[in-house]
Amino acid sequence: MEIIMERERTFVMVKPDGIQRGLAGKIISRIERKGLKLVALKMMRMDKALAEKHYAVHQGKPFFDRLIDFIISGPVIASIWEGDNVVAIVRKLVGATSPDNAEPGSIRGDFVSSTTLNTIHASDSKETAAFEINLFFDGKEIQDYSLCLEPWFYWRK
Numbered sequence: 001m002e003i004i005m006e007r008e009r010t011f012v013m014v015k016p017d018g019i020q021r022g023l024a025g026k027i028i029s030r031i032e033r034k035g036l037k038l039v040a041l042k043m044m045r046m047d048k049a050l051a052e053k054h055y056a057v058h059q060g061k062p063f064f065d066r067l068i069d070f071i072i073s074g075p076v077i078a079s080i081w082e083g084d085n086v087v088a089i090v091r092k093l094v095g096a097t098s099p100d101n102a103e104p105g106s107i108r109g110d111f112v113s114s115t116t117l118n119t120i121h122a123s124d125s126k127e128t129a130a131f132e133i134n135l136f137f138d139g140k141e142i143q144d145y146s147l148c149l150e151p152w153f154y155w156r157k
Helices: 016-020 024-033 048-054 064-071 086-094 107-111 126-136
Strands: 009-014 037-044 076-082 120-122
Touching: 009 024, 009 086, 009 126, 016 024, 016 064, 016 076, 024 037, 024 076, 024 086, 024 107, 037 126, 048 064, 048 126, 076 086, 086 107, 086 120
Parallel strands: none
Antiparallel strands: 009 076, 009 120, 037 076
16 A cells, blocks of 8 residues: 655644634534544744744735734644645535534534634635744744554555
8 A cells, every 4th residue: 555645735723713712623623523533732922023923914904013913912732734625624524714604523613603703824824824933933834744544644555
């Protein structure tokens, strides 16, 4: 059996409201149960400069200042996940930004009732993932290892 894995990576952050509500373990567990590999994880408190870099695409929008104030209001958990098509898979697990559009069974569909306090952030593309991973982690913090279950998730004849 040959294992073939693309090693695509994505960035996921449990936001302050997810930490305050005790959802971090449930969120991480959902991603793990999908068969994705956790390669980096840390709890941290973002400062304003980092938050502004992270959300630079929203600079100038009416909600920008409120978003920055919220994300620096408490600790977050930053993580990197690895797997085939991981960006798209995690986005599907997370669900739509608006709770009105988030499907039941998704993280936001099950846990979120506010667009502002939406519990989790996940990269929306490979390019965004690379930017966010480099913003939050240095290479020494990312672990390279094999999961014993990889043959069950990543094999082809």
